[in-house]
Amino acid sequence: MDSFSVKKNKILKEANKITRLCDAEVSIILLTSDNFYLYTSPTSSMKKIIDQYQSTVGVDLWSSHYAKMQDELGRLKDENSALKREIMQRRGEEVDGMDIKELSNLEEEMLYAAKIIQTRKNLVMHCRIDTYRKKVRNLEDIQRHIRLNLEEEFERRHGRVMDRDGHDSAAAFAGLIHATDPVPVQQLAHLRIDEGEGSCVTTEAMEVEDSD
Template identity: 45%
Template sequence: MARGKIQIKLIENPTNRQVTFSKRRNGLFKKANELTVLCDARVSIIMISSTGKIHEFISPSTSTKQMIDQYQKTLGIDVWQGHYEKMQEKLKQLKEVNRNLRKKIRQRMGECLNDVSTEDLQGLELEMDNAVKLIRDRKYRVISNRIDTSKKKLRNEEEIHKNLLHELDALKEDPYGFVDNGGDCETIIGYQNGGPRIFALRLQPSHPSGGGSEITTYPLLG
């Protein structure tokens, strides 16, 4: 069955386009390799896909630079000269931009103002005023944020202080609260001479003779 003829136009589907590129690239490289072997020819193919990826075929025992040098020698041209001139022009433009930027920086530092016209001085003054306004606004925002943070921290500390005072008031109302720690030793928080004192009390077991338990106190904190 004969293969249908493909219309030569841009393949709209990106996936189909990439598949077709890969297949035809491999076929082209295969033909180039056969030409190199059969005819002892030097072949160099450089192609760039739509994704920007470079694909290259070069005959064995040679290089792309050698091929380009041979091409220039045969035709008597310099393929690099135009590119070099464009690079030089671009470099010149960049140097001019850099020189103007340095001059503007020095003018904003109060230097190089002798040759500046009145209109340019007025424009420079306006730019400086706007810059100062932006810096001042930024400074006020930073200060405001710091004040808000300090206020939040102060409110937290006040809340902690309030809770501590509440706990202290509760202790004053019930100074002899017992705390059970699961053993034979009890703790009492009491007040003596106007200040809190903590005691550890040990309950001694009853004597065989039938006497009651004895309490021994150990002061822990005065």
């Protein structure tokens, strides 16, 4: 055990002994470069002892600190009032007392802010449009892929290819729909429709290659 710990324990032990044997109120503060230690009589508190000391000696240990706190509080109130006034002026309120220069500066700030907002709005709109366009392309790819599978299935079962313009008879096409098995999910696994309305798309969707 180092010498500081030995001396600290000895001091605290003596303080506790004085408290018990002499019916005294003791308060000790030990400060080091990286720590501090407090001792106060079990029947008292640090604040009570300090208040009693101020009353006995006739000094006020808190007056200067309280004055600094009051100054800081006043500064924060003034800053808060200025911010509130600025917010109200940006809403078109509290402008009666402003001169022409202040009004011009406020107008420039509002125009600059409106320009930034408009730029951001346009970006969001373009991102949303790109997202919808990608969804449409993906749906068209899925439709084309399903149609190719139906044509191949029709050719395999009926020995001819369905007309590209869809001019086959409605009965034949309806029979194909009911006769063919569902398109395997694995064939459409590489087709993806992005979820989330308004998500920003920065790359073009990969085009699905036509089946040979």
